[in-house]
Amino acid sequence: MNKTVFEISKMDCPSEENLIRMKLDGMTGLVHLEFDIPNRILTVFHHGGIDSIEKSIDELNLGSTFLSTETSDQTEIKEPTNQKKVLWIVLAINFTFFILEMITGLVSKSMGLVADSLDMLADSFVYGISLFAVGGSLVRKKQxxxxxxxFQVFLAVVGFVEVLRRFLGAEHLPNFSTMIAISVLALIANGLCLYILQKSKSKEEAHMKASMIFTSNDVIINLGVIVAGLLVHWLNSNKPDLIIGTIVFVLVVQGAWRILKLSK
Incomplete structure (x- = not known):
């Protein structure tokens, strides 16, 4: 058996891990995948060549770089037995915060919260596809x-239109305290999801490293909305909220593009 190591520079959170797992699902020669999210490292255990696997990883545009390949003496690899349960937990957390941020974003007139809710929905889609495609055909997974x-692209486009309307129309000042409070909760939720997924892999990873939290795009987005909320209050303007909303909508579209690549 061979062991090949890749650096995945854009593997910021567990949703990228699941995208890679779905992309490589069922590939000939693939034995096992190991993910080190904090260090953005993917280790592939496989038989035969790596060319087709490397090509599939490259198609996701996650900034993959081949590092090394060698013969592995490892003969037995234990797959996590509770993977499905863990995916259900993180799916529930992400979908709950999608609903919470969407409602509070609309009520507080914050496009930053609305955009972040769609980012939570994007992660929910990834976990959901992983769950509902288990045991199904490749065609079903692609569908x-x-x-x-x-659907994700449609919601993002609607968001862009609303941001543009607010830029050009009368200024509606978002509720900065709601923006900050909900984003802090979302920050905790993202950290919890990352901790749960990392802990499920092995006992050695049970204690969360500080670096784990700050490698995640989701957490950076949460911090961005918090900063935008402070600027809304300080400048008495909705522009910081609209700017962070636009940035997050762009990230949502990028995530949707990666999901669509799975359907090809």
Whole structure:
């Protein structure tokens, strides 16, 4: 058996891990995948060549770089037995915060919260595809990915239109305290999801490293909305909220594009 190591520079959170798992699902020669999210490292255990696997990883545009390949003496690899349960937990957390941030974003007139809610929905789609495609055919997985990707793009476009309308129309000042409070809760939720997924892999990873939290795009987005909320209050303007909303909508579209790549 061979062991090949890649650096995945854009593997910021567990949703990218699941995208890679779905992309490589069922590939000939693939034995096992190991993910080191904090260090953005993917280790592939496989038989035979790595070319087709490397090509599939590259197609996701996650900044993959081949590092090394060698013969592995490892003969037995234990897969996590509770993976499905863990995915259900993180799916529930992400979908709950999608609803919470969408409602509070609309009520508080914050496009930053609305955009972040769609980012939570994007992660929910990834975990959901992983769950509902288990045991199903490759065609079924691609159909689910295509539906999820296009729906995500549609919501992001609606968000862009609303941001533009607010830029050009009368200024509605968002409730900065709601922006900050909900974003802090979302920050905790993202950290919890990352901790749960890392802990499920092995006992050695049970204690969360500080670096784990700050490698996640989701956490950076939460911090961005918090800063935008402070600037809204300080400048008495909705522009910081609209700017962070636009940035997050762009990230949501990028995530949708990666999901759509699974349907090809």
């Amino acid at each position: 689910i990915a295509k539906l999820a990707g296009y």
